[in-house]
Structure formats: structure tokens, C-alpha cells
Amino acid sequence: MRTDGPVVIATDFSQHSEQTVRWGVDAARTRHAAVLLVHSYRDPSEAAAWGWYPMVPDTQEYEQEMLTQLHAVRDEIRAREPGVPVEVRLMRGPVVPALRELSSQAQLLVLGAHGQGRRPGLGSISGQLVTYATCPVALVRTAHAAADAPVVVGVDGSRSSLVAARLAAQEAARRGRPLRVLHARPVPADPHGRGPAVDGTAHLSPDDPTHAAARAVADELHSAHPSVTVSLDLRDDDPVHALVEASREADLLVVGSRGLGAFRGLLLGAVSRDVVRAAHGVVLVVRDPD
Template structure:
């Protein structure tokens, strides 16, 4: 995974695509990274043969897709003269083309798809891209806290796995860049995992002796050592982890998850908790992909 590559922003020309574009360009500015605007276009006969993946652009002559990218590039370059923005028209089916783009990117930004709930393309890339993936929702970053004057929190679920600790570091940087609170969520399933211990004792009120409290405190202290100005909240609950993260993310502006954690099925490219959060969160979700082995 590259940390010096561009932020690649996938567009499809829809109204929801405008939100994806705005989020991705802001993120590129925060990171001091170049931005690459991409749109996929598939030859009509290739599409008719019944490929595995849908197209991101229209079938037919690619001139309309190219004109769209050129217009967006000209507009955004004028609006953001300090940000280096380029564009690329991709010829092929959207998932394989975007996955190839993720080889050299530091972040891939995608929209949810035709509806406000992530579709096949977003879910597939969240699992299979070779760099972190942001699935952008239609909510503005400051909209949840507009009534109070506060920006929404950045939420991350931690379970002690390397993937979740990497996600926590990413979330800390994101919270710092946004001037937001970092909310660490540690949730323990109320029912045992199929191949785990038969019984998990409930959380203790004694924060000094309970191992879950100590673990969450250790993560918070480690993050604060690198980000001393960060405000950190911890949420510890006996609850299904996905439901706990989704509850903590109400009113948040961003949720960060590891691609997989300490679940029972280690071979999954996108763990069940992360999959559910990407699918159901009301705000943008960033899936962190790291070398977890």
C-alpha cells in the first residue's frame, strides 16, 4: 500500500457523484496529495456479452464520458488552484479498472452507487481494493453538528487486532485533520463466537481491573502519545460489535474500520463487522487495508 500516491476519485456523472467528488478533493487537500478523477467506460459489445461487473459510465461513444471528465477537471482546477488534479477515462468494467487504479493510490474514493446504500461496486472494492477505500455517503461532514456548532466525531472500532489498531491510527489522523473528537468503540459480542470461548464475562464497573477497560485505555494512551492535542472518547459495551459501532456513529462524520479483525473467519477479505458497517452506516466509511499478516 502506497502512502505517497494520489487520491483516486471514482465518478459516474450522477448527483450523488458530486458529493463523492467534493469529499475526495477535500481529503486530497488534507493529505497534501494529488487527486485523480476517473470514470469507466465500457465498449457496448463487451457489456452485451454479460461481464461480471456493471459499468460506471454509459455505453456507446466515450465522447460524453470524456466531455464530463474534462468539464469537471476544468471547474475544479479553477476552484482549487493549489491542488494538482488530473483525470483519466478508463476503458473497461468498473470494478477491475478501479482495482487496478488502487495499486498506486493512497486512497480510493467511491460513491454508494445508484442508491444511497452501497451497491455491488462499492462493497466489492471495499473488500478487494489494494489501498484504503472511502465509501462516501450523501451527508456533509459538518451537517450532523450544525445545530450545536460542533463537527461530527470520527468513530473507530477496536478489538485488539492489528487491523483495528491500524484503523485507530488512521482515525486519529483523520480526527486531528478535521478538528474532531475521536470516538473509540470496543464492543464484545453478547453471544460467543462459533470457535471462541463458551463464555465471555460481562464488562466490570471497575475500570482499574477489567481487562477490556485496560485495553481501551492503552489504545487511547498510545494514540495520544502521537497526537497530544487529540480529544478521545471511549465507548465500551457488551453488544454486537457492528451494532455498537453503528450506534456510536450516529451524528458522526466518518467511521474507520479495519478490513478484518478478530472474527472467527480469518480468511474473509472484508470481515462481517466491517461489511455491516460499510453497508449500514449513515456517514462516510473508510476501510483501512494494511499488511495484516
């Protein structure tokens, strides 16, 4: 993963996009990185070729309007964060390929979880870029968390989750936040209908292999970032449910793109896919460099 590229923020000028831009600029400031503010559009004549309107806007006028909006957002950022370098780029063509190409040079890609329709869930463009972008992708829904809210990272022992855990520790250090390392063990079916403990907490002996492995990860992260308070959260619960519930009170939820259950070559595992669709707040999806 690159650490010297810009933070690329995609905007569609929607109301939700304002908090996406704000979150992305804050991330760039803590990383001491530049911002590349991007809007990608399709030629109006292509978008309306099969529409109801026989008249389409002049392409040059339309492009100038988009540039004007980009420059206005850029100027707002520069006024609010004068120490963060900001450039803008207007790209013509399909959004996903354009942003995927930029992701190869970026250290972080920041997107709104949904677009102009503002429907709950995950937008189609965001969903594709979480899968195909080559750098970490932050999906912004709401961006407000309590002052003591932790960075939460899900770990399952996979290489992808360990990469995510190390990046989560870096984020916690940058943000001055505690770090919670969460491991959820799926609960096996009980023929008698008895579930886990009421609170879902896994009551494991320190000698249990699962406890020992998770503790080793937490200890490694604390050793690398001694200023960060690291806690371990072991649960008997469905991993998706545990992570989504944890995201309610998290400053940031970090997940790896693939878990232990993912087939080799699968770009986005089932747990990661379901978490990014249902999570609250901001989710950072981290891809294994390999």
C-alpha cells in the same frame, strides 16, 4: 499503506457522485495529495450486445462524451480548490479490475456507496472494491456532519483494528476533529431475558483487561497526536449495531477490514461487511498491510 500516491476518486456522473467528488477533494486537500479523477466504462457495443436496441453509439463519440464530462468536473474542482492538482483518466473495461489496479498506487480510493440507481445499501461495485482494493477505501453516502462531530474508530484488539485506529487518529488530526475509540462487547444470551444497561454502556473497572487494553490504545493515539481529544467508549452491545449507531453522528467512521473473528485469509470480516452496508455518512475501511 502508501502516503505518497494520489487520492483516486471514481465518478459515474450521477447526482450522488457530486458529493463523493467533493468529499474526495477535501480529503486530498487535507492530505496535501493530488487527485486522480477516474471514470471507467464498458464499450457500448458490449453493454448492448444482448439488449433491446440494435443500434449502439459510436465508440469514439461515446468516449469523447465521457472525456468532456470528466474535464468539466476537473475544471469545477480546479476553480474551487486551485491548490489541489487534478488529473483525469478514462478507462475502458470492467470497473472493478481497473480501480483495483489503481488502488495499488493510491493512498486512498473514494467511491460512492451506491451508483446511479441510488438504492440504499451498498452497490455491487463498491462492495467488491471494499473487499479487493489494496489501499484504504472511503465509501461516501451523505457527507454532512456537525462541526463538533468526531471521527469514530472501532477497535477489537485485532491487528487490523489497530491499523485502523492509527489511521483514524491521523484523520482526526487532519480534520481538527475529536476522536472516539469505540469497543463493543457482544452481549451473551440471558436465559432470564435481561439485557445490558439501558444505555448499553459497559461499566468496567479500570483494572478490567478489556478496559485496560482499550485505554492503552486510546493513550497511544493521544501520545502520537497530542492535539487530538481522544475519548474511550466501551459498550455492551453487538459491534455492528454499536458502530452503525455511532456513525449517525460521526464525521467519519473508520473500521479495519478484518476483526478477531475473521478467518485467516478472509479479506473482509463479517462485522466490517455489515457495517459498510448499513452505516450512515462516510465509512473508511482500512486494510491490514499484511
